Amino acid sequence: MELLDKAKNYVTEKIGEMPKPTASITDVDFKRVCRESVEYLAKVNVSNPYSTSIPICEINYSFKSAAREIASGIIPDPGSLKASDTTLLEVLVKVPHNIIISLAKDICADWDIDYQLDIGLIIDLPVIGNFTIPLCQKGETKLPSLSDMFV
Template sequence: MAGLIDKVEQFVSDTVANMEKPKATVINVNLKGINLDSVSYTAKVNVSNPYITPVPIGESTYVLKSSGSVIASGKILDPGSIKGNGDTLLDVEIKVPYSALIGLVEDIAVDWDIDYELQLNLVVEIPLIGNIGIPITHIGVIKLPSLIDLFT
């Protein structure tokens, strides 16, 4: 009897491991706004859902790194759901405090941009299976605002 239970457990775990899962990619990161204490960026993330039903997104997080240091981190507020059998575009707002930018003076002074690595972990809630994390890493360059951007 124990052998049968082991075989059933193995079958279920293999089936779940080989199921198609939602996928996500970062499309771009753009300047959103400039505040007194920080610069805000928006990361556009495309999430593809292979299931016919919508899938809710649970507590998800982001970490923005540059020059090996974390310059921003946080939770994605109210990400919503991924529509069934299609793509959903998420806007992830990232606030970078000016104090974090000061540590990047060398990188900024060379070409007035920040080379970055954005790490996202979207947690989707799949019925009967549970929570599945979708880790995403995106490497890119953020252009810093110029004086003209400050006044437009």
């Protein structure tokens, strides 16, 4: 039993020391207005330290403003991370029009919203299994103007 515990501790220690992919949100910006929603695009850079590509299981996101969630979603099977390289992922966040209208009433003065974007990037690491890279960014983004709606 003691030998088994030592083996478990050794494996746990070695797995803990393994390099893991890292990620950062580089940009969140207004993309376009469509019939159902206003779309924002978040760009995420993910660095893969391994010499093989790594499959991404899913990306989940939560977009908050004024301490309430205004959009959330899951992007299933968005592809893979390039081997020994950085991969740019684009996360499309769709905010329904009725939410934007209620936000616009609260912030008419400067026509922008303070937001918090939480992203969970779930990847499938060899030996370890599913691993979530949590990301969070707070910032300010413009609401669409009338000219944005007719472009």
